[in-house]
Amino acid sequence: KQEVTQIPAALSVPEGENLVLNCSFTDSAIYNLQWFRQDPGKGLTSLLLIQSSQREQTSGRLNASLDKSSGRSTLYIAASQPGDSATYLCAANSGYSTLTFGKGTMLLVSP
Amino acid sequence: ETGVTQTPRHLVMGMTNKKSLKCEQHLGHNAMYWYKQSAKKPLELMFVYSLEERVENNSVPSRFSPECPNSSHLFLHLHTLQPEDSALYLCASSQLLQGSLGYTFGSGTRLTVV
Numbered sequence: 001k002q003e004v005t006q007i008p009a010a011l012s013v014p015e016g017e018n019l020v021l022n023c024s025f026t027d028s029a030i031y032n033l034q035w036f037r038q039d040p041g042k043g044l045t046s047l048l049l050i051q052s053s054q055r056e057q058t059s060g061r062l063n064a065s066l067d068k069s070s071g072r073s074t075l076y077i078a079a080s081q082p083g084d085s086a087t088y089l090c091a092a093n094s095g096y097s098t099l100t101f102g103k104g105t106m107l108l109v110s111p
Numbered sequence: 112e113t114g115v116t117q118t119p120r121h122l123v124m125g126m127t128n129k130k131s132l133k134c135e136q137h138l139g140h141n142a143m144y145w146y147k148q149s150a151k152k153p154l155e156l157m158f159v160y161s162l163e164e165r166v167e168n169n170s171v172p173s174r175f176s177p178e179c180p181n182s183s184h185l186f187l188h189l190h191t192l193q194p195e196d197s198a199l200y201l202c203a204s205s206q207l208l209q210g211s212l213g214y215t216f217g218s219g220t221r222l223t224v225v
Contacts, residue, residue, distance in 0.1 A: 004153070034213050043117070043201055043218035051211075089154075095209040101154040 002027045004092050006102035013080055014110055021075040021105045023090035028068050035064050035075050036089045038104070044089065048075070080109045114138065115217035117202050123223045124192065132187040132220045134202030140215070142208045143185040145177060148199040148219070160185060161208045192224045 003026045013019055023033070032051045036044040048057045048064040050073065056065040063076040073090055087104040094100065115136045124130050136143065145157040159167035160179040174196075176188040185202055202217040 031209055031211055032213065036216070041199070041219075041221060043115075044203075044216035046213060046215065049213040091154075091214075093210045093214075095211075099156070099210060099214060103151070103153050 002030075002092055002094050002098065002100040004090060004100050004102040006088075006090060006105050008105060009103065010106040010108075012108045012110065015080060015082060017080050017109075018076070018078050019080055019107075021077070021088050021090075021107070023073040023075070023102055025071045025073075025092040025100070027092075027094060028071050029094060030068065031093045031095045033064075033066055033073050034091045034093065034099075035062075035073075036091065038087045038089060040087075047088075077107075080107075082109050082111050085109050115202055115204055115215050117200075117217035117220050119220060120218065121221045121223075123225060124189065125225055126192060126194070128192075129188070129190040131189065132200055132202075132222075134185040134187075134217055136183055136185075136202075136204040136215070138204060138206075138215060140204035140206050141182055142205045142210075143179060143182075144203040144205075144214075145185065145187050146201040146203060146216075148201060150198075154201065158187075159208075166208065189222075192222075194224050197222055197224045 007022045034049045035047040050066040061078040066073045087106045089104045091101045142161045146154045158177040178186040199219045201219045205214045206212045
């Protein structure tokens with residue numbers, strides 16, 4: 001059974017810092033891995049989708065990497081802003097409706 | 112309107128009430144899902160529909176009853192719920208059941224059972 005762990009559970013940084021969020025998964029047989037952002041009480045917004053054959057994906061200040069063999073993915077946020085404050089979730093897709101989520105990293109970026 | 116739309120955004124219901132949650136997707140996706148998000152727990156998959164047929168029921172109590180009348184609409188009918196059912200209920204869709212192009216989520220319905 002796939003298990004996804006996200007570290008750290010919470011992170012507080014001053015504005016402008018570069019930061020890394022970590023995600024690890026136990027079963028490397030995945031189709032892809034997706035990073036989401038969730039604002040308090042809201043739904044999930046997709047940030048980046050990395051296919052199993054890819055090593056990384058970039059969107060603006062966000063860069064996500066995937067090392068399938070070691071069961072790890074990282075989300076790099078450059079030049080963090082207060083508007084980046086949210087919970088970040090990673091989800092490993094093992095195919096056929098098997099999307100396994102971590103508990104998330106709660107990020108607070110202070111001005 | 113694009114994306115995945117859920118209504119209502121908030122719902123308060125008594126344990127003897129019957130209510131329904133609605134989800135609509137405008138993405139042309141073939142698979143739709145219900146997830147439950149409780150405090151301090153990862154998202155839990157409840158139901159999966161592919162081409163309007165239920166393909167998975169993840170050991171969900173019968174007080175939750177899904178319905179998928181067509182590939183764009185998904186409902187979750189609720190009856191005789193318990194206070195521990197209070198949670199954020201999220202609907203999602205994907206182009207294909209294996210989610211090879213990723214998943215799109217709605218904004219959720221915050222359910223409070225009193």
